[in-house]
Amino acid sequence: MGDLEGAQARFIDAVAVLGQSRDRHTEGMARTGLGETLRLLGRLDESLEHHRLALAIHNEDARQSWAQALHLAECTRDARAVELRLLAESAPQATG
Numbered sequence: 001m002g003d004l005e006g007a008q009a010r011f012i013d014a015v016a017v018l019g020q021s022r023d024r025h026t027e028g029m030a031r032t033g034l035g036e037t038l039r040l041l042g043r044l045d046e047s048l049e050h051h052r053l054a055l056a057i058h059n060e061d062a063r064q065s066w067a068q069a070l071h072l073a074e075c076t077r078d079a080r081a082v083e084l085r086l087l088a089e090s091a092p093q094a095t096g
Contacts, residue, residue, distance in 0.1 A: 007037045015050075028057035 011034035018027035035050035070088055073081035 004037055004041050008034065008041065011037055024057050025061050028054045028061065031057065 011030055014030040015027065015034055018030055021027070031050045031054035035047045035054060038044075038047035038050060066084075066088060070081065070084045072078075073084055
């Protein structure tokens with residue numbers, strides 16, 4: 001809404017609270033918002049760092065979701081389980 005400093009303050013507060021919670025997805029979203037706000041403020045190095053942290057969090061969430069889907073497919077003997085396992089094993093590993 002045009003109040004970048006106010007948005008920055010709210011995102012910083014959200015990141016601080018969410019960083020101590022187990023809600024990694026929402027923390028990633030808050031870091032993305034903070035990164036975008038910092039970009040709009042011209043603070044590009046800080047923006048890039050928050051975007052990198054957000055990406056790491058979202059990658060972590062995606063890996064967890066993938067593992068859960070694979071587990072469910074295997075438990076239910078879904079025909080796609082073998083294909084999912086092969087895809088999971090061939091996927092590049094995250095570098096934190």
